[in-house]
Amino acid sequence: MAASIVETFRESRIPAELATARSILLGRPVEDSVGSMMSGDGHSRDLLLYLVEQAKMDAPEASRRAERLAVLFEHWVRAKADRLVDQRIMESRSIMVSAILGGVTAMVAALAPVLSTFQLTLTQQQAPPVYSQYLGILFVVPGAFFLGMFFSSRRALFNVAVSGAAYMLVVYFFAPLVLAI
């Protein structure tokens, strides 16, 4: 039991758990050492109490049940770590998509004077409007913001910044070329 507790909590960042492991390693009995972890009111406390009480009554049974619980919790810790990696991959994709979104929309905005001369209907041709290419950013900001919001509000601002920067860069370098042509 003592070995299991030390093995589980020796690298913990929670002071109470670390103190328990240290106390056991210093040679104090398990029941005295787990005192700092018993002060809370939650499932971790219940589980620990359960294992300590079981070990007193029936050590092999306690060991078997503890192993089952440990395997279960280990599985979920691993699943959580995998999910974190997946999330980071998805976040990177969303940033790349935001940058591309900014760039593509900026190109469309820069080409707006050309696109607006296309005659799609048989009605009389209207005079080409005078565009400010920078107005297109009004479409980019919500797109990037919602893309980032899928992950977190902090991420949303970062996506907007990336997308806005890409938009500004492309308009700044590309729009004068279109006007020159």
Place this chain on the structure above:
Amino acid sequence: MKASSWAALGLSPARMTVLVASVGVAAATGILVATFAILGAVSVLLAAAVGVAASYAVAGFPKRSLDRSALMQAREAPALAASAAVYLQSTGSRAKTVLMLHSDEPRLDALIERARRYTLLGVDASAVFGDTDDVRADSTAAILSSVVRAQGERLADGGEELEGMVRASLAAEETKFPVFLTISFFIPIMLMLLAAVGHHDDPASIGSLAVLEIVILDLALSFASTERKRLSP
């Protein structure tokens, strides 16, 4: 399916129907007012689609809340089983065990609180746990049933139900994220093209199109992030 979740939460079907219809009409009217001058007859179709989507989002809210509860309860099941076993073994009394149980999931915690009150009044707690819509996870229901029958040997949970729920949610999230990514990418570009080709160069028209974009993206986000919200701790 949505209506049954309304009943489970004790919401009046008549009131919910009125609320769902009102939200749908309000969203459709808003879109119609904002875009009719720019898009013409197309805006009627667009407004109808947005109205239906908004109604669906509101109608499905109680079900999403219940699904989230089910996942939280299944997540708690192994720990709940272990703590119930401790209490049963240490006290030898199912009434005392019921009094000592607790949960982090609000709906289950309220149910346990009700069971405690019944126990203190001398009524059997099985009357509370027996027939209720508050217990959404089968594993949690089985644990509570074992507690009221004082069957300590059955108090164990391997997390199978939780694993199934998490896998289903992950699969749904994997499907919805690319769809949301596509919508977020193409809607701004399409609206920019529309503004350019349709000669909508004044700030009012561009503002209206931006409002339309925000409404569509907001609805898309609410549909796409259901599983994500459920899986987040």
